[in-house]
Amino acid sequence: MGQQNMLKIIKAKKLIGEINIPGDKSISHRAVMLGAIAEGETVINNFLMGEDCLATINCFKEMGIEIEMSNKGKIIIKGKGIRGVTKPKKILDVSNSGTTIRLISGILAGQEFETTITGDASIQKRPMKRIAEPLFRMGAIIEGSEGIEGVGGRRGTGEIYPPLKIKGGKLRPTEYKMPVASAQVKSCVLLAGLYADGKTTVIEPGPSRDHTERMLMHFGAKIEISGNKISVHGPASLEGGEIDVPGDISSAAFFLVAGLLVPGSDLLLRNVGMNPTRIGIIEVLHRMGAKLEIMDEEIISEEPRANIRVTSSEKRVTGIEIGGELIPKLIDEIPIIAVLATQAEGTTIIKDAKELRVKESDRIKTISTELKKMGAAIEETEDGMIITGPTKLKGATINSYRDHRVAMSMAIAGLIADGETIIEDTECIKTSFPGFEDILNRISG
Ligand code: S3P
Secondary structure (H helix, E strand, O other), X not given: OOHHHOEEEEOOOOOEEEEEOOEXXXXXXXXXXXXXXXXXXXXXXXXXXXXXXXXXXXHHHHOOOEEEEOOOOOEEEEEEOOOOOOOOXXXXXXXXXXXXHHHHHHHHXXXXXXXXXXXXXXXXXXXXXXXXXXHHHHOOEEEEOOEEOOOOOOOOOOOOOOOEEEEOOOOOOOEEEOOOOOHHHHHHHHHHHOOOOEEEEEEOOOOOOOHHHHHHHHOOOOEEEEOOEEEEEEOOOOEOOEEEOOEOHHHHHHHHHHHHHXXXXXXXXXEEEOOOOOOHHHHHHHHOOOOEEEEEEEEEOOEEEEEEEEEOOOOOOEOOEEOHHHHHHOHHHHHHHHHHHOOOEEEEEXXXXXXXXXXXXXXXXXXXXXXXXXXXXXXXXOOEEEEXXXXXXXXXXXXXXXXXXXXXXXXXXXXXXEOEEEEEOOHHHHHOOOOHHHHHHHHOO
């Protein structure tokens, strides 16, 4: 393992400074996808130059879309309309990005050509039946590494994994009741709905992030939202425009927790996305007794944002129960919430979060195993974790499992641990948060 592949963390004295939170990953992906299939030019500001979002750009370049990038996070896309993408000459590669493969499949299902799409070793273990099933109902055939959705009696049984072969074509509208609250599945179906003749409806079991709906409106699509029912009318015509991406609250979360836990800290996080379907972490921090100052709230490109000041807590935070409809609103923040819970007074119970087992790693297992190495009292359950605090953490050598959120959460744990913490395999951090290490160095002096 090369030097750049590991992070060495020592206990921080205090964290002080201002941080411009990098662009939201979910919104950056969607901006490229909708920009590519819109008519005319789309300009994206504060785009996240993380590897996941660059993978989305590469996929559209492979399909004949012209995309210009500047190093300041400005992207210009020459959209060609919903049928303007062309058959890629190669297999599309999404690298580590689950959002890319699941969302783009909705667009590929509406094309007259066949595409093969895959990604790295982690992507090849991510379940895809969840998107193959609704796309099959709409008329596309999705073949995965362990079978073909809807063919040969396999419908309703068996999981499929990338590489996926997507045979698209004329799609029919559907009304799809989603078994899991997943924004990726919802977005995939809504994107396919842009190609179907009529109204496609998705029914969610509970609210999941709604960036696709907001951005579709921004691009002029006809969208109806009534409670947990979201409909889109096809065939749609989208109009390119300008999008200003807010900072990613999932990236801000690491510093919200770090600022609370490291004594004497005072951090100002700028331009944090505050979409109501994403701010579960803020609710949890408030309920645990943390004090945050939320300032300068505004809405740009349909997405709310604010500056947040966090100072270290004089009083210990307290353990709480987290479950139900709150889970999709903080699904990516659970690893860092687990770190915080090790320092809370009492027990924190995280439940209804089985989805964590099929992320970039099995996050219930990976975060529990690694926090235990540092001395935490943490018990894995089938759908979550039970964490009893407060415990004193000690430095250890940590496996990131090549999962960016595990790597960054454990780095924050290292800031409050006695001794030295080594996080192995930290290249993965670049998928969502390039510059994470530089920020840590700067604010810890
Ligand atoms: C995402 C949705 C979530 C989240 C992922 C990004 C999105 O996944 O975990 O990091 O951009 O739509 P699920 O929809 O599978 O829960």
